[in-house]
Amino acid sequence: MLKVEIDSFSYSEKTILKNIHFTLKPGEHLSILGESGCGKSTLLHLVYGLLHLENGSIYYNEKKLLGPTKTLIPGELFMKLVAQEFNIMPFTTVAENLGSHLSKLDEEKDENRIDALLEVVEMEAFKNTLVKNLSGGQKQRVALAKALANEPEVLLLDEPFSNIDTFRKNKLQRNIFSYLKKNNISCITATHDSDEALAFSDHILMLKNGTIEMTGTPQFIYESVSTEYQAGFFGDANLLPKKLFSANKVSENIIVFPHQLKVSEEKTKLEVAIKKSYFKGDHFLIESIWNEQTIFFKHHNSLEVNIMLHLSYSK
Numbered sequence: 001m002l003k004v005e006i007d008s009f010s011y012s013e014k015t016i017l018k019n020i021h022f023t024l025k026p027g028e029h030l031s032i033l034g035e036s037g038c039g040k041s042t043l044l045h046l047v048y049g050l051l052h053l054e055n056g057s058i059y060y061n062e063k064k065l066l067g068p069t070k071t072l073i074p075g076e077l078f079m080k081l082v083a084q085e086f087n088i089m090p091f092t093t094v095a096e097n098l099g100s101h102l103s104k105l106d107e108e109k110d111e112n113r114i115d116a117l118l119e120v121v122e123m124e125a126f127k128n129t130l131v132k133n134l135s136g137g138q139k140q141r142v143a144l145a146k147a148l149a150n151e152p153e154v155l156l157l158d159e160p161f162s163n164i165d166t167f168r169k170n171k172l173q174r175n176i177f178s179y180l181k182k183n184n185i186s187c188i189t190a191t192h193d194s195d196e197a198l199a200f201s202d203h204i205l206m207l208k209n210g211t212i213e214m215t216g217t218p219q220f221i222y223e224s225v226s227t228e229y230q231a232g233f234f235g236d237a238n239l240l241p242k243k244l245f246s247a248n249k250v251s252e253n254i255i256v257f258p259h260q261l262k263v264s265e266e267k268t269k270l271e272v273a274i275k276k277s278y279f280k281g282d283h284f285l286i287e288s289i290w291n292e293q294t295i296f297f298k299h300h301n302s303l304e305v306n307i308m309l310h311l312s313y314s315k
């Protein structure tokens with residue numbers, strides 16, 4: 001089990017991370033969800049042992065990790081980090097890159113392993129291509145396969161699918177994350193992609209300015225969203241006064257997702273003017289105005305501009 005206890009971390013004067021404490025069991029997948037610059041990469045670099053953690057400790061199976069000041073080569077052997085700058089060799093082929101991490105004792109076994117890894121990242125056709133001739137997304141896939149080559153116990157992924165097109169992303173995510181589960185490899189992913197975090201992780205840790213904003217299962221996180229920052233990860237959420245939907249005269253606001261608002265035949269307190277309809281494939285996202293505030297809701301067809309409609313809310 002990995003135990004992370006970061007009390008604080010600063011690059012110079014500025015504190016980047018504060019009170020980040022969590023554990024990760026074998027085979028578990030944790031997503032670190034946060035906006036750009038909130039400290040996700042720094043967190044992964046501390047866990048991997050590239051940065052020295054003065055205030056706090058990191059343990060693996062009860063053993064304290066020493067960090068870069070006490071080890072000759074930074075980075076722990078049982079872990080692999082796939083960073084945003086990929087650690088792959090440009091002037092060698094894809095197969096040679098993967099092979100560089102294998103034992104080289106049994107040629108046939110290594111060859112089979114390379115083929116299996118290329119299948120996971122769908123790069124079979126590029127086995128003998130020089131890495132320098134690959135696209136950014138293809139290089140990212142080779143970096144992922146290379147990290148898996150020598151069977152790490154913990155995998156740290158920094159925005160692992162950032163260069164990969166939507167066309168390929170979903171299948172690749174399914175392949176990678178089911179491979180990790182099958183092989184009981186723990187994983188921490190730094191991402192700002194809430195779809196990925198919701199679909200594939202066991203736990204989400206949401207960061208804001210280097211501190212824990214929320215933590216829990218994907219379902220808990222989604223259902224507990226209560227501020228604009230938290231909602232910002234999950235599409236076009238609306239921040240609305242709670243009293244619009246309840247008899248009580250409470251003053252707080254609630255976050256309402258577009259799918260939670262429906263056109264109502266009956267009068268409600270939320271009467272909106274329609275501004276625009278965006279085609280989203282299986283539905284339309286409707287932009288409307290209430291009280292000078294933009295409100296988004298889902299609807300099965302497009303709506304005429306400037307008509308007035310009442311909306312009801314259901315959780």
Ligand SMILES: Nc1ncnc2c1ncn2[C@@H]1O[C@H](COP(=O)(O)OP(=O)(O)OP(=O)(O)O)[C@@H](O)[C@H]1O
Nearest residue numbers: 011012016034035036037038039040041042043190
């Ligand atoms: N080597 C460094 N020296 C000083 N400050 C740094 C260094 N590396 C990062 N920072 C700062 O630390 C903060 C956190 O950076 P970090 O890269 O961890 O964020 P991130 O959440 O991973 O961002 P992104 O999603 O854009 O990759 C930022 O304000 C960044 O400017």
